[in-house]
Amino acid sequence: MRVLACTILTIATALVAAPVRAQTYDPSYPVCLQTYGIDGSFIECSFTSLAQCAASASGRSAQCLINPYFAQGDRKLPRHRGVY
16 A cells, blocks of 8 residues: 555656756857747857847847856956055
8 A cells, every 4th residue: 555655656746846947048158149939939049249149130039148157267356455
């Protein structure tokens, strides 16, 4: 009886669990294109500049976005010395 209850609970948990979505933004590129359509919108991050993205968005219902997850490398921020 416990095996049956455990099996039902496992199957119910698997069916109810929401599918996991992959990260929308690709951290390799600084600019993304968000395209709107009848089927919904999607985001494509494969542009290296806003001008390149704007050329691709021209004539479509789309807009260019700055990628918030862009990995800028190991740039160190400048350190400011305090005033003594």
